Amino acid sequence: MTDSFARDILPAGSWDTANAADRITLDYEGRHRRRYRYRADNELEFVLDLAQTTLLHDGDGLKLDDGRIVLVRAVPEALVAVTANNTDALIKLAWHIGNRHLPAQLSAERILIRDDAVIVEMLRGLGAHVEKIVAPFTPERGAYAHAHDDHQTAAHPFVFTAEHAHDH
Incomplete structure (x- = not known):
């Protein structure tokens, strides 16, 4: 065949x-x-x-x-929905997630990440509210996706992936 x-x-x-x-x-x-x-x-x-x-x-x-x-x-996957008391707090949580180069799906109300006990504990320590959920996961594209013509909508410019991780 x-x-x-x-x-x-x-x-x-x-x-x-x-x-x-x-x-x-x-x-x-x-x-x-x-x-x-x-x-x-x-x-x-x-x-x-x-x-x-x-x-x-x-x-x-x-x-x-x-x-x-x-x-x-x-397919739905085991995820964690991360929320905060206000927008400023959610933005700070997004920064911490991005600083660790974790894939994340962003919206105005929440951040979805894969379930990781260490990261969840860190986020809780930063004041996050976390809820385990099962849902399809479509994280934001990598920082260099424009150069590679990644198939993703332009409505989501923020990027948190391990694909282009670097040392700090």
Whole structure:
């Protein structure tokens, strides 16, 4: 059998998911790739073959070279929702998370991070409110993502990832 290749991403909302030939359900690491061999939920096998490492989003479509489309679904993961008493406190918590180069999903109300007991204890010590949740995780893209044309919306310019970590 000849491999099917996925070289094009159809952004979530730009295509009809009812037309998907199959779907693939992945965690954050599984959705952050450049080249990888996958087996979709209903056994369709294909090779993701992109020009650079890309973060796939829930609802994206991977267009195979034969025209079929594989729907990307983000699997819920064990996360921690970090909140604070006010915006200033939340911004300071975001700084501490970013200073440790942790992947983080940011919003005006909360920060989502992966569940890590040491980090959770540090955040509590800084006055954070933490709640363990299970949800899909789509952290902000890396600081150099613009240079690499990362597939992410421009509405989220803040960056907290280990991808481009450096020593202090």
